[in-house]
Amino acid sequence: MLGEGIIKGMTETARNFFGSYIDSDRLVTVQYPEQRLPLKENTRNFPFLVHDGDDPEKGLRCVACKICEKECPPQCIFIVLERDEKGKPQKHPKVFDLDISVCMSCQICVEVCPFDAIKMDTEFELSHDDRFRGLLLDKKQLAKPNHYYHKIHPVEAAEVDERLAAEKAKAEAKAKAAAAPKPAAGPAAATAGKPAAPRQPVPA
Amino acid sequence: MSPLDQVVARIGAAIPGARVQILPNDSPSGQHSLLVDHEHAVAVAKFLRDDPDLQLDHLANVTGVDWLDATVKEKAKVRKVINGAEKEVEETLERKKPGFLEAVYHLYSIARNHGPVILRLRTGNRIDQVRVPSLTPIWRGAEFQEREIYDLYGIVFDGHPDLRRILMWDEFQDHPMRKDYVEPDDYEYEPTAHDKVLEKAKKHHTAADRPQL
């Protein structure tokens, strides 16, 4: 009969109208500035630099190896290596700029970093009134302490710390065993591709 | 589906004079392709589509490839007179391999569920002999893709019903997907972390329209 489908549809919208008052599964809107959803462990937004200890300048894990600069797909990272007066490289970035108006949050810098120095931040309220300078983050703005990393990605950070500690211990042991004057050259590059190594498999 | 060499043989039988050549592919995918000459390309395509054993009715993908002029180094034994004595000497010869443009067609069969058979059409060079026959009359699905190749690579398809630029605007001059395409550097000026772009952009902008930093 003509009109049957229309009446069916009308009952459906009526059900949704009333359902939105009682069923929390229907009214899923989050009232954003007041209400916030808890961020997921894996959430990523823009990268930041991890530093150990309290000094954001000295504690930076970054050694200015420029791998991330090279691998970054939109080329948004800009690194200048620090050199001392004699021009000897210092394993420390002099400039580390990241243009977040260009960055596309792909996490490839994190994946390629052999030193676990760059990680993804979850901060997303980054609006700024200067679209050029305000969105070009420098070293100071990017450096964030390790405990901040623990706060935003607890599981991942714990893994990273564990791995770094293990590597450090291994390097020290090796150095001791060899008792050679030459220290182990940086953390092993073996971890290169796996910043977030497989977690415990979930039972199916 | 019968192996590719049999397909070639059947094409040769069905279309006398067609020069079809198998181009091997070394990668693990093992997708070898057929190089077809211009004169018989449409006939070969029609045969591939209509042959009851092949029925390659689905033209999955059409694309262009730009091969630049290359120098191929070949080692060859040459007889030469050195110090009066004729000797056989191994020598590297540099051979100029002229560049060309290529249109690649990936064919599958919906009716028989096999594929891919890959057809390649090559132009004479990259400058003035850039015409190849269009296969749009055989597969309508090639229409937009051939237009795209014309737009981005500059291959002219003879027999295409509506050959215009498709992605770039009509007044655009060059073919941006060619390997030797030079990007225009008159970007809108915008401070970035990248000096290269910045330097290029600065040349095109006067100080007046540059935002104050």
Add this chain to the structure above:
Amino acid sequence: MNATIELEATGKKSNFEILPKVTPAGEISGEFLEVSMGPHHPSTHGVFRMDVTLDGERVVKLKPVFGYLHRNHEKIAEGTAYLASMPYTDRLDYFCSMTNNWAYALAVEKLAGLQVPERAEYIRVITAELTRLQNHACLCGFLLQDMGALGTPLMYAFREREKILDLFEALSGSRMMCNYMRFGGCRVDLSPGWIEETKRVVENFPRFLDEFERLLSENEILIARTQGVGVLPAPLAINASITGPMLRASGVNYDLRKADKYGIYERFQFRVPLGDHGDVYDRYMVRVLEMRESLKILQAALRDIPPGPISDPKAKVRNFRPKAGEAYGRIEAPKGELGFYLISDGSPNPYRYRVRPPSLINLTILEDMCLGHIIPDVVVILGSVDIVLGEVDR
């Protein structure tokens, strides 16, 4: 009045030589109104333009014009490493980044001969089918929005899509630009509890589908607007390389999940819905039914997913240099056959990188479907093609 219209009406001619798609203006009398629909038009799904010539309100000529979003994705990819193109594929069809990732990963795996561990294959199937669910749900919503249903179905679809996007965020860290798959596997393993969460979403999804169908599938207005509109006969659909739900709505049984059996799809029991008329209603219903089949796959995959590694140990993130050669890999993306064609010359960058965009190729016959219809139908037909301009323009 026009060869193409007759053909559209009868659908009997099977041999498609070049068709006179546009009648010379002399054949039809009367004054034409040329309307440029788009690029800023509410229902062109982005910056897409149709130069429509109207006789009254009847379409006599329609030329799709696009490229407004063209960023030469292929050129960018040819200038960077293999992996660096992965995040760019997210931006092709920004509704279905997971399937885009998969198609690219599949092509590279073919090129380099990489194996994918079983667990990663399961994860890929799960994410791809979730992508299909949300894409089809939203497409149906957009289609009805174009029909003037004021967003109600679209909002319901978005409500469900949010739940799926939340799953993607928990898995990959991003809701839409997932950048999740890697050559020879996936980037990270499932977080604990993800499977349970997904199972819950999958269990609740049929509720939404039932609601959606009750709301509109029998609606007289919807039926009147869609049945017999934009008919695409099967021979033309095949000849014009139409793929995906559009092809199946014309009655051609061609689903790459069945035809190519890529990944581990042969392990799952599912059916492929086929339409008999090839009109907009069939395209809509085929998508609705496909969602139900996807749910079956999801249930089985979530039940059977084994533990194990998620990545091929041979796959390298840096300095990835496949052997010289070429490969064409394709999957059944929600919009149709999404293929990647790669030529390697042994360097870290692909020599040739080509995306076979289903949205673009499905637009080939837009004019054929629209001729003889009126403007409101054009909008609906375009909506039923399911295009995303990020993919059309690349």
Add this chain to the structure above:
Amino acid sequence: MQEILDQLFVLLKAWLVGFFPLPWQPLVSILISVAALILVFALLFAVATILERKGLGRIQNRYGPNRVGPCGFFQPIADGLKMLIKEDIVPSGADRVVHFLAPIALVAPVLLAFSVLPYGRNMAPIDLDAGIVVFFAVGAGTELAVFMAGWSSRNKYSLLGAMRAIAQMISYEVPLILSSVTVIMIVGSLRPIQIVEAQAGYQGWLPAWHVFTPWGLAGFLLFAIAATAESNRSPFDMPEGESEIVAGYFVEYSGFKFALFFMGEYFGMFAISGLAITLFLGGWHAPLPFLEKSIPSYVWFFVKLFGFIAMFIWLRGTLPRLRVDQLMNFAWKFVLPMTLLNILAAGLWRFLPAGATRWLVCLVILLGAFLALGRSMVARRKWSPRKYRFAE
């Protein structure tokens, strides 16, 4: 006390008018009525917009606007302010004078239409002998305004929209008038007050409204369909056709002129709902006998009006839009024959003796016609839900 409450506004007006000398009194009386009408309906417009947005939101499982004021109820004020301070853009090719006059020409007749409706006991602003004709006459005036807007904008979309709107309004004016003819036939008057008074009284619990007769119900439904089309509301909103022709005839209007169009549409909706209430739903009469005295009559009128608004919102939230040609087909091949048959049914009802027979006769005629016409519309195009085959 209840009597006073019921006649509160009538007494208030009489009291106010009493301050003026006798020769001025008719003029003052009219002015007060006009002011009251504009005030009430402007307020109602504001309330209706916020209700519509919130209602649609809830239908779509959203909150709707909820930021301005308590629960977002000051949103219309914010909207109005925004409209007022927006730049008024006139396209360069436009006919400026006509472009300026069109919104005024739209709102003015609709306001006139309000003057003939009885809002409560003794509360009709003007008591005209040909009140219903006045209503339709001023309703016809809006078509011209729509044309002026569409033509003067010099935009293809707005011209298409205006053509569609006029074609639609003319087509649906015919069934609109014909479906109200039944009431005029039965009551034997064109006076709105007399029509409302004819629906006083109750048969048991059932009020003697026209909608509770077979011809009245059919007439009411047909009137409602035609009214929806007349006021360009979904599913008949193709003159605006947002997804097709952008915004139809007012695509080139911005700022306050756009607000006037918007207001005109809502006013049209209120006016036509008011007429439907007057003709079929017993005007200001209460639905149950014991409520007749205890709650003032004008409250009932506005309760019914809000019911109508809710119905419009509900329809808008549910249905897709019809196509232009289908809309015309529907008007001429379904609604029009139905209204004509409904006139026959009403005539039979008038002359057959009261009782079960005339119910039966009328019902058979109307239901039979509905089924036959509905089926013929669907069957000719083979419209039906389909079964699908699956490949394994």
Add this chain to the structure above:
Amino acid sequence: MDPVFAFLALLTTAGAVAAVSLRNLVHCALCLVVAFAGLAALYLQLNAQFIGFAQILVYVGAVAILIVFAILLTRGSEPGNQPILSSSWQAGLGVAVLVLGALGVAVASSFVRYYPVSPAPQPTVRELGEQLMTNYVLPLEVIGLLLTAAMIGAVIIAMHEKQGPR
């Protein structure tokens, strides 16, 4: 003279003059609508409610729209280039003056002038309806038939034109 009547008469005449003298056809049509509306207001001023509103309903609501549609469908809305007045406008004016004079003389000499003015009737809608259905039923039906025939003719013309070229 009643100021209201004067205003309405002026409005109507101005509308009518504008309708024949403006260049843009759509403007002409809109001015014609003003004239129609003024006429309706004159009816209302004479206390002929039904006729007045029927005038609005039919002329403003339907006839004006018809004219507008005709303009839009037959020719572009661009104003033409030819002068508004034809070359023989003097002759036309002469004829008009002559006709006016003849009519004036006829009216002045007719017997109507010698009858006393009858009291203005107060027609209700009911009375009008009864008159139409009793005394004037034949003219009403004849007009109805005529209009139907005209409509059928129009439909046939329109249909024929459509079939021709296709």
